[in-house]
Amino acid sequence: MDIRDEEIKEFIETVSLNSNYNFSDYTVKSFRRRMEKIVNDNNCTLTEITKKLKNNTIFLEKIVRDITVNTTELFRDPKVWLEIQKEIIPELKKLPTINIWHAGCSSGQELYSMLMFLNENDLLEKTKAVGTDINSEILAEATKGQYKYRFNYEYLPNFDQVLNVLPEKKKYYILNIWILTNSKISLKLSHFY
Ligand SMILES: C[S@@+](CC[C@H](N)C(=O)[O-])C[C@H]1O[C@@H](n2cnc3c(N)ncnc32)[C@H](O)[C@@H]1O
Structure with a gap:
């Protein structure tokens, strides 16, 4: 062609x-x-x-x-998350508020991974996060933030690599539901050790 x-x-x-x-x-x-x-x-x-x-x-x-190509994963590229933990999180801890923009957030997994990550670091309370995407259909999926259990299960190795290295908590999650109301994201998590 x-x-x-x-x-x-x-x-x-x-x-x-x-x-x-x-x-x-x-x-x-x-x-x-x-x-x-x-x-x-x-x-x-x-x-x-x-x-x-x-x-x-x-x-x-x-x-x-x-x-648009909407490939995304929960904790996609664990090495990057580990680098964020080492280099960025200490800096974020010094800030009074944190604003994060996920440009090209696709169906939201990167954004929700970040929220979990901040939660693990006790930084969620002072964080506002926004996700945008050029593709309105995929953005609607991100807003729902509901992912199939099987789909999540496939990414547990990534969870393991990222969240298990965090000090003290050493746990990872299976996501049940993520609820988005009035631009505020509340998390409903179940976890096992
Ligand atoms: C490959 S996905 C990556 C998703 C996520 N950031 C990640 O790394 O897991 C790229 C996303 O960027 C979006 N995108 C591409 N061009 C864009 C633009 N100009 N403005 C906003 N979003 C865009 C696509 O619709 C797609 O959902």
Whole structure:
């Protein structure tokens, strides 16, 4: 499948003219891969897609959703969390309040991992955390914050690697429910040692 650079450029310009989405900073290589998939799924050329989304907001929103890659995990990349524990948490402990923005939070696992992590470090009380994502459907999942038990179970090794190194507490969680009310996140956790 051959997509010309000009077609991609025109697509990006059209999306930015007809919405608040701006893909001009994406790397050409990764963006081309996404475009190829979209063209394939829609069984038409990129020029035809660009033409259609000019006057069709619903279609435009769908294409934007299709562009995003929403891979995420609870305690994704344990090494990073261990580094945060070592380097960042001591600094956060010195602050009167903590504000965290998870840009591109996908379905929320990174945000909830952070809240658990702060909870373990007794920092949750003074924290406000916000998650945003370009994909409104995935953001709705993040807001619900309910994940299937089996899905969580798959990530217990990550929990083990991250939370078990914390001083004293040495426990990890199975998540039951995460409830989000009035922008305040309350946690309902059950744990075992
Ligand atoms: C691969 S996921 C990573 C999720 C999470 N940060 C993690 O590391 O587990 C990337 C997320 O960024 C979102 N995203 C991509 N471009 C974005 C943009 N320009 N503004 C906001 N969110 C964006 C995607 O919709 C996707 O959900």
